[in-house]
Amino acid sequence: MLSTELAALKAHMADDPGAVIEDVARERKVTPRQVIEALPERMVAMAGGNHFAAVMADIAQWGEVTLIVHTEDAIFEFTGGVPAGEVSRGYFNLMQPKGLHGHLRHERCAAIAFVERPFMGKISAFIAFVNVDGGIMYKVFVGRDETRALRTDQLERFRQLARTATE
Numbered sequence: 001m002l003s004t005e006l007a008a009l010k011a012h013m014a015d016d017p018g019a020v021i022e023d024v025a026r027e028r029k030v031t032p033r034q035v036i037e038a039l040p041e042r043m044v045a046m047a048g049g050n051h052f053a054a055v056m057a058d059i060a061q062w063g064e065v066t067l068i069v070h071t072e073d074a075i076f077e078f079t080g081g082v083p084a085g086e087v088s089r090g091y092f093n094l095m096q097p098k099g100l101h102g103h104l105r106h107e108r109c110a111a112i113a114f115v116e117r118p119f120m121g122k123i124s125a126f127i128a129f130v131n132v133d134g135g136i137m138y139k140v141f142v143g144r145d146e147t148r149a150l151r152t153d154q155l156e157r158f159r160q161l162a163r164t165a166t167e
Helices: 003-015 021-028 032-038 049-059 152-166
Strands: 044-048 064-070 075-081 085-088 091-094 102-104 109-119 122-131 136-141
Touching: 003 021, 003 032, 021 032, 032 044, 032 109, 032 122, 044 049, 044 152, 049 085, 049 091, 049 109, 049 122, 049 152, 109 152, 122 152
Parallel strands: none
Antiparallel strands: 044 109, 064 075, 064 136, 085 091, 091 102, 109 122, 122 136
């Protein structure tokens, strides 16, 4: 990306940090990773994809969260607990028979972004698993309580995990 394009993207994200990442990426013909990295520094911390299993193990202990997969054709949202997983046969396998389960290509995870920013008038906090192509595999959002505020216990774990993974 040219320095003028990067500067324009950074200015856009500073002015509108709550913009939908995937929409900005499509409109500006950049990757979602570039959009995340253009957020104001105080809003994002990046870790290597080598932390995938450890981050997923921690999230599995958080309780109810929202996991989002955003593609060109759909936005899938799952609210509930993320199951524990293990690496086997080339995949990170989510180990439960019902609810959220499946097989993740963990080796394609190049980075993990810890993002805390405003979105639709509220503060949000999420972890974006970013693939080797700069796309977002999926996001895991810190849950909200009955007043729609971020769950304090999960937000603390989110921040601690961000510190640990980015050290």
